[in-house]
Amino acid sequence: EDQVTQSPEALRLQEGESSSLNCSYTVSGLRGLFWYRQDPGKGPEFLFTLYSAGEEKEKERLKATLTKKESFLHITAPKPEDSATYLCAVQAADSSYKLIFGSGTRLLVRP
């Protein structure tokens, strides 16, 4: 069964304290792995798509990496405005285009 597990469930950082969020997945053939950011009461905001092991993508203070079993979202020198829930999702390389989501990591960055 396709599955996504994110850790930690919650993370508290001081402003400027870099860290990483983990997304482990099992899927019968990967079409893509997606990272989203979600603020309370809002829809998920797209961050990155990764397609193959070894791929990396960056956007401001965020960098996403992918291996055959997991993905990491590295946050460098975070700011309070980076506080949000970060969601990881996978899409299997089958006829379904559904996203299978992890439960998310709630990130709080304190000034």
Add this chain to the structure above:
Amino acid sequence: KAGVTQTPRYLIKTRGQQVTLSCSPISGHRSVSWYQQTPGQGLQFLFEYFSETQRNKGNFPGRFSGRQFSNSRSEMNVSTLELGDSALYLCASSHRTASTDTQYFGPGTRLTVL
């Protein structure tokens, strides 16, 4: 480009009633997917439409249904509402190619069933 829009943003219904939610995708996107988000179950796939046809359906009862129109706008309907249907209902659209399918989400409709 305008993003995905969903209406209404908030709804309060009572058990047994039915509800219809609407989604307008990003211009040019022909695929629309619906997800249910609850604190206990997280984000779960409901169904997906492409070119007015339902292509996939998640593990939800038949009370949940949907459709897509020729302009790619989509609606989902929930009949005989139950308390457990209270959730944030999210719509996502994508410009599907042979190898990519990045889904962009709308703000959601918050449904409360009393």
